[in-house]
Amino acid sequence: MMVCPAGKNSPNSSLPLKDASQGDTVKLMDIRGGARLQHRLAEMGLTPGTEFKVVSNSRSGPCVVLVKGTRMMIGRGMIDRVFVVRV
Amino acid sequence: MxxxxxxxxxxxxxxxxxxxxxxxxxxxxxxxxxxxxxxxxxxxxxxxxxxxxxxxxxxxxxxxxxxxxxxxxxxxxxxxxxxxxxxxxxxxxxxxxxxxxxxxxxxxxxxxxxxxxxxxxxxxxxxxxxxxxxxxxxxxxxxxxxxxxxxxxxxxxxxxxxxxxxxxxxxxxxLRAPNYGTEIEQHVRELAEMAGRFDVLSARPRWYATKLLENDEKTIERLRTIVGDDSERLDELLGAGQKLRRHIKGLYGDEAEIILADRRYGYISGACTETIKQTVEARHSRSDQIDKIVTNRILGLPIFAAMMYLVFQVTFLLGNPIVDWLDLLINEQLIGFLSANWGGDGILRDLVIHGVIAGVGAVLVFLPLIVLLFLGVAFLEDTGYMARAAFIMDGVMHKFGLHGKSFIPMLIGFGCTVPGVMAARTLDNRRDRITTILVLPLMSCGARMPIYMLILAAFFPAKFHTPMLWSIYVIGIVLAIFCAKILRLTVLRGEAAPFVMELPPYRLPTIMGLLVHMGERSWSYIRKAGTIILAASVILWVITSYPKSSEIERDYEIRAAAVQVEYQNSPDALEAKLGEIKAETSSRELQYTVAGRVGHFIEPVLKPMGFDWRIGTALIGATAAKEIFVTQLGIVFSVDDPDSESRTLQEKLQANYSPLVGFCIMLYCLISMPCIATFAVTVREAGGWKWGFFLFGYLTALAWIVTTLVYQAGQFFV
Known part of the structure; x- marks a missing residue:
């Protein structure tokens, strides 16, 4: 059986934000999107290497993160494209 | 000083x-x-x-x-x-x-x-x-x-x-601008020094330097216009900016704009650690608790729907009595008073009473509903719920190529399209914004309410009024969704912007804040009434009154004289006969005016929808402002007494048209061409005349197709 390299058992490899759980503190690694999207997020405080907290992330509600003291909602379409590692 | x-x-x-x-x-x-x-x-x-x-x-x-x-x-x-x-x-x-x-x-x-x-x-x-x-x-x-x-x-x-x-x-x-760190700071300074050599840029060279490093398109465009005459040196400056961008990307692996943003936050974070002491951990506990419920995947939408229902319910419950009162005050008492006390039948008198007051009054009567709706929207915005609602709606809106935030302009659009279009400014993506603006007129605005009210009262029993009114709103929403999807697949192709939004903590709004918010949007509605509708009322009154034909007048006098001789022994019959002749004459006079002629001219196009030339002239009026449709229809039908209450207008409509035509009028007015104010604000906000004309063209075509289909299909059942 193949083991997924980004599986939950390997703490140091990056995972999409949608797989992070509530209460995790994570570090932003990569945003797989256009330059514009990256810039927009950078201006909201999400630059590569930034650590932030996942306030809530469940299938039943929005993904809310705490970045530099501000709560931000991130749409479901985007949480697949933001890659983080757990800290 | x-x-x-x-x-x-x-x-x-x-x-x-x-x-x-x-x-x-x-x-x-x-x-x-x-x-x-x-x-x-x-x-x-x-x-x-x-x-x-x-x-x-x-x-x-x-x-x-x-x-x-x-x-x-x-x-x-x-x-x-x-x-x-x-x-x-x-x-x-x-x-x-x-x-x-x-x-x-x-x-x-x-x-x-x-x-x-x-x-x-x-x-x-x-x-x-x-x-x-x-x-x-x-x-x-x-x-x-x-x-x-x-x-x-x-x-x-x-x-x-x-x-x-x-x-x-x-x-x-x-001023201490952020320092970007040895390497980048050096490049920013180099570029700033180059920019500073241009007189027009010398007031803020550092700003231009950072914008060039960020490859800010608007700034580059601007530079081309303001230093246009020295294009060689400008190209040198722009070239240096591009070269440094590549250099930074090579060094750090990310685009320069990301690095600059990162450094700015770094600068802030440095300033914060030196100046801020946090004694207790910040908590948002109450906001979080509320959010667990209102943004829940299952409960979120029903709660949102309930909130919207509440807003509309309160609007109508509180607003309708005021509307009735205003209607009485303006359309009966004021017009009645003026008609009775302003002697003679000068042009000015007619213009003021039948043009200005009837036209502008029709609009202002509905102001309370619009103000109350805006108050509700302001309340939801100021408490912080709107941000949550945008998120809840994002899932649904996304499927149709819109953005979660698009729903806020749309909600405002139910009051008046003009402030709705302006509220679309908060959308960052141009395509999202234009799509939202283009479908906004399908949100049935307050100005269309008088049309619905008139038609419903004229053709349908009272128990059907509310469900039919709701169905009109729903048809508008469904069409908007459908059009947004089509627009996204054709003229505005491209990915919808991702959803990222700050989640503000819940706050109790201040009364002042609510009033100011509400006032701003209501004001743009009143301004419309005071300017465009006023002007349109005057023009419409003129085109439905002129040119006058002396031949028709003479004809009337001859016939009236003949009848008076014929029926001199039975006053009742005389009066009836005279009324008949007068009505016939007014109708001929109307057909002789500009509006009547245009109405006749476009009648062939209107026929498939079940409309005749009289509705046609009213539709011309509706282009100025939707509510003028009612005013204009009133003018067209007010053959013997222009001051008649709308009850008589209703009776006249009933006698002339079938309920199917009535429904088609509502449908056409819902979809068809936007009013002049919407056209103007679209041109301004979407950035170009072409969007204004596109909006006008596509909505009119859509209205014609939908209404024709409904009318033709409807004839089989009715």
Whole structure:
């Protein structure tokens, strides 16, 4: 059986934000999107290497993160494209 | 310095309490100024302090000064073009780091700045201690602690503003723009030095340097216009910018704009660690608890639907009695009074009574409904629920190629399309914004209500009124969704912008805030009534009254005289016969006027929808403003007594048309061409005449197709 390299058992490899759980503190690694999207997020405080907290992330509600003291909602379409590692 | 005039611009993030500061300073008295070169209305208010007259300009709330959204472009262009004497940067002290990002960009603009550290009370209750003198020294700007909702710190803020403006150059000299770190800082300086050699850029070389490094398209465009005559040197400057961008990307692996953003946050974080002490951990516990319920995947939508229902219910429940009262006051008492007491039958009298009052009155009567709806929207916005609702709607909206935030303009569109279009400015993606604007007229605005009311009352029993009214609204929403999808697949192809939005903590709105919010939007509706509708009423009255035919008049006199002889022994029959002739004459007169002729001319196109030339003339009126349809239909049918109440108009409609035609009128008016005000605001906000004409064309075509289908199909069943 193949083991997924980004599986939950390997703490140091990056995972999409949608797989992070509530209460995790994570570090932003990569945003797989256009330059514009990256810039927009950078201006909201999400630059590569930034650590932030996942306030809530469940299938039943929005993904809310705490970045530099501000709560931000991130749409479901985007949480697949933001890659983080757990800290 | 007596009577010295000082312009103060207010800049800050959304939710920073900027509006609150504006209201506290100006006492909520504002006017919407229109600036040449700036495509957007800015709010301004006036006050005085220390012998100086202050003009306070409220810039749109933004997170940064990048050219991503129209709001940001407006804010920064104001500072660059109008060079205010001082900028007050309102910073939410409980949300410090994020808010200072904008400040770092303002520092680069080279204008005197004051920071209003707002919501000092909230920060204190969260255990934040900010060392203000130290922070002030680090950034090189005066900092005043304020609680705008209670008016605290406002006097000091204004005094500092005046003092800073008076010491303009010294204040600029003290500014400490962020340092980007040895490597990048060196490049920024190189580029700034090159930019500084152009006279027109020398006031803020550092700003242009960073914008060139960020590859800011709007700035590059601007540079091409302002230094157009020296294109060789400009190309050199732009080339140097591109070269340095590549260099930075090679060094750090990310685009320069990301690195610059990162460094700005780094600079802020450095300033924060030196000046902020957090004694208790910040908590949002209550907001989080509420959010668990209202943003829940299963409960979220029903709660949202219930909220919307409540808003509309309250609007109609409180609004309808006022509407009835106003209707009575304007359309019966005022017109009745004038008709009775203004002797003679001069042109002016007719124009004022049947043109101006009937036309503008028809619009103003519905003002209470619109004001109440805007009050409801302002309440939802100010509490912070709107941000949650945008998220809840994002899933649904996304499927149709719209953005979660699109629903806010749409909700406002139910009141009046014009402020709805303006509310679309908060969408950062151009395609999202234009799609939203293009489908907005399908949200049935308050101005269409009089049409529905008239038709429903004329053709359908009372128990069907509410469900039919709702169905019209639903048809509009369904069509909007359908059109958005089609637009996204054709003319506005491209990916919808991703959803990222700040989640503000829930707040209890202030009464002043609610009133100001509501007032702004209501005002644009009233302004429409006072200008476009007034003008349209006059024009319409003219085209439905002229040219007059002396032949028809003579004919009438001859026939009337003949009848009088014939029926001289039975007064009842005489009166009936005279009325008949008079009605026939009026109808002929109308057909002789410009409106009648145009109506006849377009009749073949209207036939498939079941409309005749009389409805045609009313539709021409509806182009000026939807509600004029009713006025115009009234004029067309008011053959013997223009002052008749709408009950008689209803009876006349009933006698002339079938309920199917009635329904088709509602349908056509829902979909068809937008009013002139919507056309104008679309041209302005979407950025081009082509969008205005596109909107006009596609909606009219859609209305014709849908109405024709319904009418033709309907004939088989009725």
């Amino acid at each position: 007596d009577g010295k005039k000082i312009t103060v611009a207010l800049a800050g993030n959304p939710n920073s309490g900027k509006t609150c500061v504006f209201n506290a300073i100006t006492g909520g008295r504002e006017k919407v100024g229109n600036y040449p070169g700036v495509t957007v209305d800015l709010k301004e208010g006036f006050t005085s302090c220390d012998g100086a007259d202050l003009r306070i300009v409220d810039l749109p709330g933004t997170y940064s000064l990048t050219a991503h959204s129209l709001d940001e472009v407006v804010a920064r262009n104001f500072i660059i073009d109008e060079t205010p004497d001082v900028v007050i940067n309102v910073v939410d002290s409980s949300n410090f780091e994020r808010n200072l990002y904008l400040s770092t960009q303002l520092l680069e603009l080279g204008v005197p700045i004051i920071i209003a550290l707002n919501m000092a009370d909230v920060a204190k209750s969260r255990g934040l201690r900010i060392n203000i003198p130290k922070l002030s020294k680090l950034l090189g700007v005066p900092i005043i602690s304020t609680v705008a909702s209670k008016g605290e710190g406002m006097d000091e803020l204004l005094q500092t503003a005046v003092a800073t403006a008076n010491a303009h150059d010294a204040a600029i000299g003290k």
